[in-house]
Amino acid sequence: MTELLYPIDIDRPRRIAFGAGQVATVGTWAREQGITRSLVIADAFNAARIDLLGLPGEVTVFGAVKPEPDIPNLDAALDVAARTRPQLVIGFGGGSAMDLAKLVAVLPGSGQSLQDVVGPEKVAGRSMALVQVATTSGTGSEAGSRALVTDTATQNKLAVQSRHMIADLAVVDPDLTMTVPRAVTAATGVDALAHCAEAFTSRKAHPLIDLYALEGIRLVGRFLGRAVADGSDREARAGLALASLYGGFCLGPVNTTAGHAVAYPLGTRHHIPHGLACAVIFPHTLAFNAEAVPEKTALVLEALGAGGARDVLAASHGWCAALGIEMRLSRLGVPEEDLLTMATEAHAIRRLLDNNPREMSREQILAIYRAAL
Structure with a gap:
């Protein structure tokens, strides 16, 4: 059996905006969708430049994403999402921010915990929009369906994979990496x-x-x-x-x-x-x-x-x-x-x-x- 005969499924973000200046696409897209409440998941550096996103309406920022995010970091972000009930979640940063954004977009109100969804295709669904904006060139998380979080008890990474965590819009603006x-x-x-x-x-x-x-x-x-x-x-x-x-x-x-x-x-x-x-x-x-x-x-x-x-x-x-x-x-x-x-x-x-x-x-x-x- 050759590789050409192997079955394969390809999932991509619904829309990919690539190129200099494409960060402006985020605000335009959000307005087209009628978004009035957004939650931005970012590290401290990117939290200070969310104006680049041009988001409409009420914008909440969780700006405490850690490198190698762990379960307490995710829980803190989920608490903010539960309080603000966003229509849109934006991952703005490197892989850590984008991975947390994926989980924040699918877990609130789902009745599922992180432990329930670890593994492939266990996420029940998603009730809010998801946009990913990459600010580093490394993880490629903006295009993917996986999220990784460290379990502090075992010091192991928990991997969640789901088609429901694929972005509606992925923005790759190289100028953000300068x-x-x-x-x-x-x-x-x-x-x-x-x-x-x-x-x-x-x-x-x-x-x-x-x-x-x-x-x-x-x-x-x-x-x-x-x-x-x-x-x-x-x-x-x-x-x-x-x-x-x-x-x-x-x-x-x-x-x-x-x-x-x-x-x-x-x-x-x-x-x-x-x-x-x-x-x-x-x-x-x-x-x-x-x-x-x-x-x-x-x-x-x-x-x-x-x-x-x-x-x-x-x-x-x-x-x-x-x-x-x-x-x-x-x-x-x-x-x-x-x-x-x-x-x-x-x-x-x-x-x-x-x-x-x-x-x-x-x-x-x-x-x-x-x-x-």
Whole structure:
């Protein structure tokens, strides 16, 4: 059976507005829908610039989104939604804000708790509109149907997937990313790269998604270095925004693999930003999987501008390090004594590891952590 015969379902936001100045679309769209009460879910930085959205009527802002949001963070946002009863929820920020916005749009008044909807397609429905406005180029959450929240009791990520969490309007305005600092630009860019590369090499890879994945990798290879060197390079910012969107397209029907599974404990246990965690792990899992998918691995390196490299780990690690990313876990505050616990947790994330093109044991994950230390 070839990949062309694999069944696949594709879900996209009802409308995608891409390009410089498209943030103005939000207010226009809200007026067309007759919206008079909106709730904006944002981090503190973006909460201070909600005027860019041009929203009509009564606007409430939950501006306390945390990096790697957890259940208490979600509960605080849900309390605001219960009090204000919005007609429209807007995620305004990076993946954390957009993920919380998805859950805030579906849980209030549904009779369902977060625990009820963890997993695929358990959400009963949605009674309010949802708009996503991306301000970073990394997660692609604006295009996807998944939301991740950390369970503080277990230090594990809870994943909710539902068609009901797909945005009515997704806005990707590269100008909103111009203020992203150099280090964050680099790390989130590698997160977008990892989404594309992991989907491209996944056991669930599909030709319908491969074209987005490979083009997303090419865009990162072409533009990430430029954006890191000059944050005001508008073409580079636009290229990364498109790469991030394509990475989001990859997440719904195919999803990520071992790279994200191994990266997750770095965020939940040690609060390393998700993009940075993915960047540190990316070269190691790409190299680990190379023997299972050699042709696709070669295409990934070629798309990054490292074609012909014989040592996959050295080539991909060097590419990331050249962006100024700190690639050693020990320098990011991860103690060696915690590596086994993290390996055990990562190995339990079967929803991702089962997609990996090569079986990965707990001991092999531990070896990756030790190599990255």
